Amino acid sequence: MGIQVGAKVERVDGRQLGYGDFAERYLKKNIPVVLTGLMDGWQACTDWVTADGRPNLRFFAEHFGNSMVQVADCFKKDFTDQKRVEMSVSEYIDYCLGISINSHAEVTNRNDDTESLLYLKDWHFVKEHPKYVAYTTPLLFVDDWLNIYLDSHRLSHDSDITKNKNEINCSDYRFIYIGVKGTWTPLHADVFRSYSWSGNVCGKKLWLFLPPSQCHLIFDRYQKSLVYDVHGDICEKKFPGFNKAIWWECTQEQNEIIFVPSGWYHQVHNLEDTISINHNWFNGHNLSWVWNLLVKDYNEAKEYIEDIRDICDDFESICQRNLAANTGMNFYDFFAFLTRFALASMSLLRDLKDEDFSQSRSISRHVINNMRAIHSVASSMGSVDAFAEAKSRFYPHENYVAGSDAERIMEGPDFRVLCADLGRILKDMCAEHHQDEAMEHKIPCRTDLSDLSGFKIRNPAELVKLIELAFPDHFNACEFKSHAV
Ligand SMILES: O=C(O)CCC(=O)C(=O)O
Numbered sequence: 001m002g003i004q005v006g007a008k009v010e011r012v013d014g015r016q017l018g019y020g021d022f023a024e025r026y027l028k029k030n031i032p033v034v035l036t037g038l039m040d041g042w043q044a045c046t047d048w049v050t051a052d053g054r055p056n057l058r059f060f061a062e063h064f065g066n067s068m069v070q071v072a073d074c075f076k077k078d079f080t081d082q083k084r085v086e087m088s089v090s091e092y093i094d095y096c097l098g099i100s101i102n103s104h105a106e107v108t109n110r111n112d113d114t115e116s117l118l119y120l121k122d123w124h125f126v127k128e129h130p131k132y133v134a135y136t137t138p139l140l141f142v143d144d145w146l147n148i149y150l151d152s153h154r155l156s157h158d159s160d161i162t163k164n165k166n167e168i169n170c171s172d173y174r175f176i177y178i179g180v181k182g183t184w185t186p187l188h189a190d191v192f193r194s195y196s197w198s199g200n201v202c203g204k205k206l207w208l209f210l211p212p213s214q215c216h217l218i219f220d221r222y223q224k225s226l227v228y229d230v231h232g233d234i235c236e237k238k239f240p241g242f243n244k245a246i247w248w249e250c251t252q253e254q255n256e257i258i259f260v261p262s263g264w265y266h267q268v269h270n271l272e273d274t275i276s277i278n279h280n281w282f283n284g285h286n287l288s289w290v291w292n293l294l295v296k297d298y299n300e301a302k303e304y305i306e307d308i309r310d311i312c313d314d315f316e317s318i319c320q321r322n323l324a325a326n327t328g329m330n331f332y333d334f335f336a337f338l339t340r341f342a343l344a345s346m347s348l349l350r351d352l353k354d355e356d357f358s359q360s361r362s363i364s365r366h367v368i369n370n371m372r373a374i375h376s377v378a379s380s381m382g383s384v385d386a387f388a389e390a391k392s393r394f395y396p397h398e399n400y401v402a403g404s405d406a407e408r409i410m411e412g413p414d415f416r417v418l419c420a421d422l423g424r425i426l427k428d429m430c431a432e433h434h435q436d437e438a439m440e441h442k443i444p445c446r447t448d449l450s451d452l453s454g455f456k457i458r459n460p461a462e463l464v465k466l467i468e469l470a471f472p473d474h475f476n477a478c479e480f481k482s483h484a485v
């Protein structure tokens with residue numbers, strides 16, 4: 001029995017959609033959508049596509065042939081993903097050109113151990129080639145805390161982990177994918193349960209989505225192992241819920257961008273030779289998804305080594321280290337991230353005073369909403385063991401970078417870069433609101449932050465306190481009594 005498709009993803013002209021509409025209808029509701037009209041004028045759409053609408057592979061070989069990239073073999077499963085190898089772009093392009101000479105159909109229908117079908121994935125193209133502006137991120141996706149943070153900070157501070165990983169692999173979440181017809185991505189939910197957007201520069205993709213409310217149906221009875229290929233031979237005994245799942249389907253054409261919401265499992269097939277541009281991101285609307293994933297992965301990491309707890313001096317640190325290695329960050333990294341975002345938001349509001357005032361109002365409204373999201377997540381972080389007072393002596397120094405005072409954080413050059421980037425995206429998002437703002441103008445933050453600068457932010461409870469002090473009109477102690485320090 002094939003899978004049941006119950007819904008089609010909506011298609012909307014992105015040029016008719018303001019940021020506010022997009023946030024209300026899709027980001028907040030966490031619903032996928034296909035957006036048209038947002039790739040007009042991209043250099044990539046000229047340079048990377050031949051006159052007959054196929055990938056201009058020679059352009060890549062000529063200009064970026066020496067880049068080293070990850071290539072997945074779509075015929076070889078490796079745990080939950082496909083087996084990956086590293087090769088140069090030239091080598092991959094030679095492979096693609098070789099395939100198009102021996103017709104596709106022949107290769108894609110064969111599926112045994114001797115054949116391979118290669119898909120270039122997760123190429124950090126923007127990081128590697130910053131001078132060549134292939135595209136500009138559409139306004140609807142610029143509220144991207146993940147990538148602006150990574151432009152000035154590292155996400156994980158565990159030195160053991162970062163030194164073993166290729167620097168560029170943790171550098172950002174802006175990717176290019178190049179795949180011949182038949183290449184595909186197995187069923188998954190995205191890293192950190194972030195949102196993603198994916199734009200087809202050329203080619204065509206078939207997407208299958210499962211809403212988060214049905215995700216238990218694609219796991220085994222222990223909710224541990226996940227279906228790998230929804231079109232594969234799925235054992236009903238092992239995955240008893242699978243046939244009940246109702247999927248959403250979408251065929252994404254050239255020049256269309258798909259928005260993938262948080263926590264929606266999806267599987268993707270390239271129906272033609274396809275080049276796509278893809279970002280992962282999160283912001284105030286899906287921040288709680290990131291925290292909930294960290295909690296879930298932390299509990300799994302802990303359970304996995306529960307039997308050695310008694311012989312460990314510092315069990316908590318080992319759990320955090322494993323969490324960072326498996327998930328890409330741990331509780332301390334996420335806390336450091338939230339702290340810097342909160343402080344950057346505050347210092348932006350402080351510096352807003354002299355700006356155009358209708359835009360300032362709109363910016364402050366965004367900032368307040370961001371602070372609400374951070375306040376809410378930091379409040380739920382307060383109760384975890386990792387931040388318990390008695391354990392504070394165990395915080396590994398390099399992990400615990402946020403355990404310093406606000407002043408010190410705000411003096412750093414990396415922090416200033418973050419502020420500038422955050423200011424820039426807020427201005428972009430608010431540019432459209434100029435006319436319709438009310439006349440009243442009041443900056444909602446205590447604009448004098450100097451008396452907060454000696455404030456220590458050593459744990460989530462202190463971050464919550466700082467936000468309440470900085471925004472007395474919006475966060476009062478009664479409302480959040482349960483989380484008070
Ligand atoms: O295009 C693909 O093969 C996968 C893309 C994807 O999973 C995503 O954009 O989240």
Ligand SMILES: [Fe+2]
Binds near residue numbers: 188189196260266
């Ligand atoms: Fe994905």
